[in-house]
Amino acid sequence: MQRNPYRHHRQHWKLFLFLFAAMIAAASLLYTNYLTKSLSKSERTKAEVWAMSTRTIVSLPDVNDEFISFIYAVRDSLSLPAIITDDTGDIIFWRDLDSTRTNIQTEASDTLSSKLVYDPGYFAKELAEMQRRHAPIIIELETAGQKWFVYYKDSDALRQLRIFPYIQLSLIAIFLIIAYTVFNSIKRSEENLVWVGMAKEAAHQLGTPISSLMGWLELARATFDTEDSTLFDEMERDVYRLEVVADRFSKIGSDPHLSNHNIYHVVKEYMDYFRVRTSGRISFELEGDQHVEAMLNVQLFDWIVENLLKNAVNAIESEGKVHISIHENIAKEEIFMDVSDTGRGVPRSNWETIFLPGFTTRKRGWGLGLSLTKRMVKLHRGQIFVKESEVGKGTTFRIILKSNLRYEPTQIG
Incomplete structure (x- = not known):
C-alpha cells in the first residue's frame, strides 16, 4: 500500500487555510449583497421622489412661485442619471448624463448659424441600459390619461459597491497565495536545515568507528x-564503502565539485560492487557507449546509481534482471542512461509522485531514495523521470545529462 506520512499533515493545514478563505469570501459577499440591496432601495426611493416632483412641476403650473421653487430645489437635490419618455418611447427629458454627448455643436461655416443637437446613439444606449436594470416609474398626467415613464440607472457609488467584493476577494486570494508560498518556503527551509544537521552529525559519529575498523583490518x-x-579484500571494500557514505553525508548542504569522468566506468565499478552483495537470482547487465564523458561528482553519482539499483532490486520479488544502458545523443549533446528492471512496475498515475519525499510502496520504507536521487541528478544539471513502466512487467528510469568531452576516433590512412 502506498503511503506518505508527510502528506497527511500538510493536507490538514491546507484544508484549514481553504476553509478560512471560504468563510472570509462568503461573509464579504453576504455583507456586500446586503449593502447593495439597501443602497438600491434607497436609490429607487430617490428616483420615485424625483419622478413625483417632476409630475408636480408639469401638472401644477399655476401654483405660487415659492412652492415651485421648493419643488425645483427638492428635484435638483436628487442627483441621479435618469431619462423620461412618453407613451411612444420618445425622450422628453433627461438629467445627469454625459454633457459632452447630450449637447453637440454642429459644424458650420458661420459660428452664428451653429446649433446644439443631441447624440441619438448615446441616448439609445443609455436608455437600453436603464430599461434592462430597473422597472420604470410611471407618471400619470392629468391630460387625457397620458403617461410618462421614468428610467434611471445606478449611481457610481452603487456600481463600485457591486464590484468591490470581487476586488476584495482577488486581494485576499493574492494574499493567501503569497502566504502559502512563504509558509511552504519557510517550512522546506526548516526541514532542509534539520536534515542537513542530522546528516552532518551522522557523518561525524561514523568517522571514528570507520577509522578504527580500517586499523583493525x-x-x-x-x-x-x-x-x-x-x-x-571484500571487507576492506565494505569499510571503504562506509567511509564513502559518511563522506556523502558530511557534504550534504554544500555545492558538489564536478569534474570530468567516464560515465560507463563509474557505473560499472559500482555495479560490480553491488552485484556480489545481491541475490544470485537477480542478474545485472550494462551496455552502451563506453567513451562518453560528463561532469560528475563520483561519490554523489555512485549514490544515484546505488538508489536506482536498490529500487530495482526491491521491485523484483523473486528473480529477474536489472539492465543499464548508456547512450549519447550527439545532436543534442546529451547522455541518456536508462535503468530498467523486471519488477512490479509503477501505475502511470504515480509516475510523478514517486519522486516526492515520503512516497513508498514498502512497509518499512522511508520514501526518500528517489527524492534524494532526483535532487542529486539536478545537482549534476540533469533530469530524471519514468521513461516507461507497466504493472507486473517492470520499470525504466531515464537520466539525461549534458555530455562533456567526446573522444575523437583515430583516422585510418
Whole structure:
C-alpha cells in the first residue's frame, strides 16, 4: 500500500487555510449583497421622489412661485442619471448624463448659424441600459390619461459597491497565495536545515568507528598473513564503502565539485560492487557507449546509481534482471542512461509522485531514495523521470545529462 506520512499533515493545514478563505469570501459577499440591496432601495426611493416632483412641476403650473421653487430645489437635490419618455418611447427629458454627448455643436461655416443637437446613439444606449436594470416609474398626467415613464440607472457609488467584493476577494486570494508560498518556503527551509544537521552529525559519529575498523583490518592482515585473502579484500571494500557514505553525508548542504569522468566506468565499478552483495537470482547487465564523458561528482553519482539499483532490486520479488544502458545523443549533446528492471512496475498515475519525499510502496520504507536521487541528478544539471513502466512487467528510469568531452576516433590512412 502506498503511503506518505508527510502528506497527511500538510493536507490538514491546507484544508484549514481553504476553509478560512471560504468563510472570509462568503461573509464579504453576504455583507456586500446586503449593502447593495439597501443602497438600491434607497436609490429607487430617490428616483420615485424625483419622478413625483417632476409630475408636480408639469401638472401644477399655476401654483405660487415659492412652492415651485421648493419643488425645483427638492428635484435638483436628487442627483441621479435618469431619462423620461412618453407613451411612444420618445425622450422628453433627461438629467445627469454625459454633457459632452447630450449637447453637440454642429459644424458650420458661420459660428452664428451653429446649433446644439443631441447624440441619438448615446441616448439609445443609455436608455437600453436603464430599461434592462430597473422597472420604470410611471407618471400619470392629468391630460387625457397620458403617461410618462421614468428610467434611471445606478449611481457610481452603487456600481463600485457591486464590484468591490470581487476586488476584495482577488486581494485576499493574492494574499493567501503569497502566504502559502512563504509558509511552504519557510517550512522546506526548516526541514532542509534539520536534515542537513542530522546528516552532518551522522557523518561525524561514523568517522571514528570507520577509522578504527580500517586499523583493525590492517592489524588482522598482518597478524594472520592474509595479503591475498578475498574475504579481507571484500571487507576492506565494505569499510571503504562506509567511509564513502559518511563522506556523502558530511557534504550534504554544500555545492558538489564536478569534474570530468567516464560515465560507463563509474557505473560499472559500482555495479560490480553491488552485484556480489545481491541475490544470485537477480542478474545485472550494462551496455552502451563506453567513451562518453560528463561532469560528475563520483561519490554523489555512485549514490544515484546505488538508489536506482536498490529500487530495482526491491521491485523484483523473486528473480529477474536489472539492465543499464548508456547512450549519447550527439545532436543534442546529451547522455541518456536508462535503468530498467523486471519488477512490479509503477501505475502511470504515480509516475510523478514517486519522486516526492515520503512516497513508498514498502512497509518499512522511508520514501526518500528517489527524492534524494532526483535532487542529486539536478545537482549534476540533469533530469530524471519514468521513461516507461507497466504493472507486473517492470520499470525504466531515464537520466539525461549534458555530455562533456567526446573522444575523437583515430583516422585510418
